[in-house]
Amino acid sequence: xxxxxxxxxxxxxxxxxxxxxxxxxxxxxxxxxxxxxxxxxxxxxxxxxxxxxxxxxxxxxxxxxxxxxxxxxxxxxxxxxxxxxxxxxxxxxxxxxxxxxxxxxxxxxxxxxxxxxxxxxxxxxxxxxxxxxxxxxxxxxxxxxxxxxxxxxxxxxxxxxxxxxxxxxxxxxxxxxxxxxxxxxxxxxxxxxxxxxxxxxxxxxxxxxxxxxxxxxxxxxxxxxxxxxxxxxxxxxxxxxxxxxxxxxxxxxxxxxxxxxxxxxxxxxxxxxxxxxxxxxxxxxxxxxxxxxxxxxxxxxxxxxxxxxxxxxxxxxxxxxxxxxxxxxxxxxxxxxxxxxxxxxxxxxxxxxxxxxxxxxxxxxxxxxxxxxxxxxxxxxxxxxxxxxxxxxxxxxxxxxxxxxxxxxxxxxxxxxxxxxxxxxxxxxxxxxxxxxxxxxxxxxxxxxxxxxxxxxxxxxxxxxxxxxxxxxxxxx
Numbered sequence: 364x365x366x367x368x369x370x371x372x373x374x375x376x377x378x379x380x381x382x383x384x385x386x387x388x389x390x391x392x393x394x395x396x397x398x399x400x401x402x403x404x405x406x407x408x409x410x411x412x413x414x415x416x417x418x419x420x421x422x423x424x425x426x427x428x429x430x431x432x433x434x435x436x437x438x439x440x441x442x443x444x445x446x447x448x449x450x451x452x453x454x455x456x457x458x459x460x461x462x463x464x465x466x467x468x469x470x471x472x473x474x475x476x477x478x479x480x481x482x483x484x485x486x487x488x489x490x491x492x493x494x495x496x497x498x499x500x501x502x503x504x505x506x507x508x509x510x511x512x513x514x515x516x517x518x519x520x521x522x523x524x525x526x527x528x529x530x531x532x533x534x535x536x537x538x539x540x541x542x543x544x545x546x547x548x549x550x551x552x553x554x555x556x557x558x559x560x561x562x563x564x565x566x567x568x569x570x571x572x573x574x575x576x577x578x579x580x581x582x583x584x585x586x587x588x589x590x591x592x593x594x595x596x597x598x599x600x601x602x603x604x605x606x607x608x609x610x611x612x613x614x615x616x617x618x619x620x621x622x623x624x625x626x627x628x629x630x631x632x633x634x635x636x637x638x639x640x641x642x643x644x645x646x647x648x649x650x651x652x653x654x655x656x657x658x659x660x661x662x663x664x665x666x667x668x669x670x671x672x673x674x675x676x677x678x679x680x681x682x683x684x685x686x687x688x689x690x691x692x693x694x695x696x697x698x699x700x701x702x703x704x705x706x707x708x709x710x711x712x713x714x715x716x717x718x719x720x721x722x723x724x725x726x727x728x729x730x731x732x733x734x735x736x737x738x739x740x741x742x743x744x745x746x747x748x749x750x751x752x753x754x755x756x757x758x759x760x761x762x763x764x765x766x767x768x769x770x771x772x773x774x775x776x777x778x779x780x781x782x783x784x785x786x787x788x789x790x791x792x793x794x795x796x797x798x799x800x801x802x803x804x805x806x807x808x809x810x811x812x813x814x815x816x817x818x819x820x821x822x823x824x825x826x827x828x829x830x831x832x833x834x835x836x837x838x839x840x
Contacts, residue, residue, distance in 0.1 A: 410732030423567025461490035
């Protein structure tokens with residue numbers, strides 16, 4: 364009689380879950396397991412906001428499993444001894460998991476597979492990406508560093524796959540082990556700041572699919588609407604993708620299916636699928652250049668003269684007190700919701716790295732702690748891209764002006780007023796320049812830096828010329 368352990372990580376769904384599906388086909392009994400592994404880079408070891416989401420996602424997954432007559436087994440500890448103990452106590456003959464791609468987890472999983480194969484069958488699958496990072500390479504077998512040829516190669520390789528259905532059966536063994544309660548994992552903060560944050564979200568597989576299907580009818584306008592922070596122009600799928608509550612294959616499949624009946628939406632939804640391609644590109648880079656989680660891909664930046672005494676400006680940036688309304692709106696949106704609009708992410712990152720000269724790693728760490736979609740690959744890629752030191756990067760001399768950006772993309776000031784209430788009474792012109800055009804404003808800070816002077820300093824340090832080119836990736840989908 365065969366029993367399978369299915370080790371779940373960033374694949375917290377029932378449908379289109381290759382490890383779960385194959386385990387149910389091959390084995391009589393199935394035991395779904397989530398391990399709160401202390402290994403840095405593990406899904407439960409990311410930032411505080413992500414841990415909150417994980418708490419609710421595990422609850423949603425367990426509820427789904429119970430409708431199929433099974434349940435989720437929760438454990439804490441290093442993955443290998445936990446799995447070995449479960450194999451011994453349950454008599455499991457097979458272990459299945461879906462691959463994760465951060466460097467530490469890749470090394471751990473390789474060791475676990477080699478160890479467990481001595482006593483049982485071990486199988487791993489791709490559940491997080493359209494294609495594996497090693498499947499889309501240049502003709503000479505080397506990895507891509509520029510997105511456009513990578514995306515063309517991906518399209519040639521294929522991005523359309525039929526998602527796997529729900530397992531037909533998922534029989535739990537009679538000796539199903541006890542589980543820790545989810546509260547025992549300690550994923551929620553002691554001081555419950557998360558309560559208000561989670562009012563902005565519905566968590567779990569069902570919510571993720573509902574969000575995708577609700578987005579598709581609006582997708583015709585995606586290319587333009589995604590740049591307008593006052594609108595709901597993006598799908599807001601990024602946290603669901605990060606935790607695997609929905610797969611990129613499901614997203615592409617349903618988008619293509621929608622386009623078969625609504626060809627008029629082709630331009631916008633093709634661009635949406637290209638943004639899924641940017642996520643793939645981020646994983647491609649992290650896999651082939653694992654040092655980029657800590658150091659710039661462009662080695663020129665190893666000696667870049669970043670600021671050393673930046674605690675004061677960093678604190679104002681984190682708190683949304685920079686004196687630039689679009690920046691402060693974004694940072695407050697992040698603090699209150701665990702998410703930030705994609706266009707604003709680039710603006711706030713540009714100010715921190717280029718005008719304030721704070722190392723990109725510092726901003727990346729703050730985002731990793733405060734974002735519910737703090738995906739390591741996408742977060743590192745986005746920060747290096749904006750700082751100008753990564754692959755296919757926005758060159759260092761491409762420096763956002765936060766005032767011009769807010770005037771262009773939030774012309775009526777709706778987004779600013781939503782998150783910076785002290786500017787609510789300002790008219791559409793003053794809301795972007797409250798200190799220059801407004802009198803008697805005492806409860807809003809002076810600008811943290813002189814934009815013109817700090818831009819000139821950044822250009823001098825990089826020894827380059829100016830340009831007004833615009834970036835294009837959408838890290839928050």
